[in-house]
Amino acid sequence: MQKSFLIFSVSLLVGPAINALAQGTNQVVTNSLTQTNLSLRCISNLKQIWLDYRNWAERHEGRFPFNVTTNAGGSKELSSHGDDRIEKNPAAQLRNLAKGLVGYDYGTFTPKILVCPADTNRMPAANFLELGFSNVTYELFCCTNTLGDTPPGILLHCSIHNWTLWTDGTIHERALAK
Numbered sequence: 001m002q003k004s005f006l007i008f009s010v011s012l013l014v015g016p017a018i019n020a021l022a023q024g025t026n027q028v029v030t031n032s033l034t035q036t037n038l039s040l041r042c043i044s045n046l047k048q049i050w051l052d053y054r055n056w057a058e059r060h061e062g063r064f065p066f067n068v069t070t071n072a073g074g075s076k077e078l079s080s081h082g083d084d085r086i087e088k089n090p091a092a093q094l095r096n097l098a099k100g101l102v103g104y105d106y107g108t109f110t111p112k113i114l115v116c117p118a119d120t121n122r123m124p125a126a127n128f129l130e131l132g133f134s135n136v137t138y139e140l141f142c143c144t145n146t147l148g149d150t151p152p153g154i155l156l157h158c159s160i161h162n163w164t165l166w167t168d169g170t171i172h173e174r175a176l177a178k
């Protein structure tokens with residue numbers, strides 16, 4: 001009688017503990033899946049932005065907007081960057097790209113793809129006219145490469161996931177030295 005009471009008591013204690021453990025494991029798995037999902041959506045954003053840059057470059061002898069003068073539809077004069085080549089005003093560059101893509105139906109270019117899904121500090125702009133610094137997650141590199149150059153140059157980087165998009169459209173995980 002005493003023994004069965006002991007087993008009963010132990011099961012009362014162990015049962016909830018196992019449940020809590022299982023729930024904790026589920027939570028870890030769910031969080032991990034969420035993180036993976038956000039990371040994959042970030043890659044998708046970068047790929048889409050590249051398609052739009054390519055769309056523009058294919059109509060401008062393979063050159064990217066920041067290497068083409070404003071007279072020719074580019075944004076060279078609007079570009080301002082340091083030795084690290086990171087654009088100080090990416091919003092101006094991306095607004096100009098959007099303007100240049102209007103005639104080509106924008107492609108996949110929307111303000112939403114400029115914010116990494118894991119970025120809790122920035123919100124997508126309602127439209128490109130309102131696009132500002134707080135609406136862009138990705139660091140834009142004003143490299144001198146054209147579309148077909150080998151080796152390619154870095155075009156965009158997500159500092160949250162360290163995804164790095166190159167001018168040939170490839171994406172690699174790479175932390176950048178600051």
Ligand SMILES: [Zn+2]
Nearest residue numbers: 042116158161
């Ligand atoms: Zn990201």
